[in-house]
Amino acid sequence: MILFSVSSAPTLCRGRRAFPFGRLPNVGEMFIRQPRIGVVYPDRNNAIPLAYVEPAPVSLTTFPLVHLKHKDQDTRLFGTASTAATLIPHELAHALYLALMPLPTRASVEAQYIAWITARVAGGLPPFHNTGLATTPFVAWIECLSIFAERFYFFSRQQPNLTGDNLRLAFINDELAAAPLLQNLPSYQYKSVGRLGPNQNIVPNLVGENVEGALYGAIFLDFARRTTLRDAVGLYLNSGDDNVLNFDDFRNLVINDTGFDASIQAVAVTWQL
Numbered sequence: 001m002i003l004f005s006v007s008s009a010p011t012l013c014r015g016r017r018a019f020p021f022g023r024l025p026n027v028g029e030m031f032i033r034q035p036r037i038g039v040v041y042p043d044r045n046n047a048i049p050l051a052y053v054e055p056a057p058v059s060l061t062t063f064p065l066v067h068l069k070h071k072d073q074d075t076r077l078f079g080t081a082s083t084a085a086t087l088i089p090h091e092l093a094h095a096l097y098l099a100l101m102p103l104p105t106r107a108s109v110e111a112q113y114i115a116w117i118t119a120r121v122a123g124g125l126p127p128f129h130n131t132g133l134a135t136t137p138f139v140a141w142i143e144c145l146s147i148f149a150e151r152f153y154f155f156s157r158q159q160p161n162l163t164g165d166n167l168r169l170a171f172i173n174d175e176l177a178a179a180p181l182l183q184n185l186p187s188y189q190y191k192s193v194g195r196l197g198p199n200q201n202i203v204p205n206l207v208g209e210n211v212e213g214a215l216y217g218a219i220f221l222d223f224a225r226r227t228t229l230r231d232a233v234g235l236y237l238n239s240g241d242d243n244v245l246n247f248d249d250f251r252n253l254v255i256n257d258t259g260f261d262a263s264i265q266a267v268a269v270t271w272q273l
């Protein structure tokens with residue numbers, strides 16, 4: 001098991017390559033910092049065949065625990081000619097989000113996810129989710145952050161000279177362009193969630209609060225464009241403190257706590273949320 005620490009303390013280095021919330025000068029300081037994320041590699045539990053994040057493990061620690069299969073078992077870890085390396089950005093986003101969440105809310109996430117998977121299997125359906133697939137408002141909420149993390153990661157790798165606001169703005173504009181950069185990424189299953197119309201309004205390709213691609217577009221492209229990507233990501237990550245686990249509750253939180261009421265309402269109309 002490897003333990004990572006995450007924090008937004010002002011003393012952290014914030015370079016482009018710094019570990020998600022920055023990097024402390026030495027490993028010892030990183031190790032003791034709260035909150036933490038645990039990683040099990042390689043995970044040998046064959047009952048669950050793919051990578052996943054355990055939100056609130058009762059054994060060992062109460063940190064979110066990322067389970068990664070051996071690289072030969074899940075080629076998404078390092079990628080191959082036919083598979084993009086989506087695993088780290090995807091699962092790490094889940095883990096970071098969960099690490100910042102109070103333990104009772106994390107336990108609720110775990111229970112709700114298990115309930116969803118169990119109901120799918122009981123109904124003879126695979127427990128899969130996908131950008132354009134309708135699942136539930138809860139699953140779509142949880143997964144939309146990881147769509148953002150995957151895409152922002154790949155986009156920033158494609159644009160090594162962009163940093164800060166320039167990188168964030170370029171990402172939003174590109175994701176809403178007629179020919180987004182990531183659609184050409186080899187072996188990445190890409191789906192454009194929406195594009196800019198003639199009046200600079202967004203025309204969505206996906207809609208509905210139970211569709212993760214629609215929530216991704218609504219929060220991390222549309223709402224981010226009306227505010228900033230930092231605001232959108234920050235509000236999403238901090239919303240766990242208020243037990244927000246779907247778009248409806250997120251909208252109420254934004255209306256109650258920020259001055260972005262008109263933005264979030266317009267977003268909800270566009271994406272039919």
Ligand SMILES: [Zn+2]
Nearest residue numbers: 090094143146
């Ligand atoms: Zn996921």
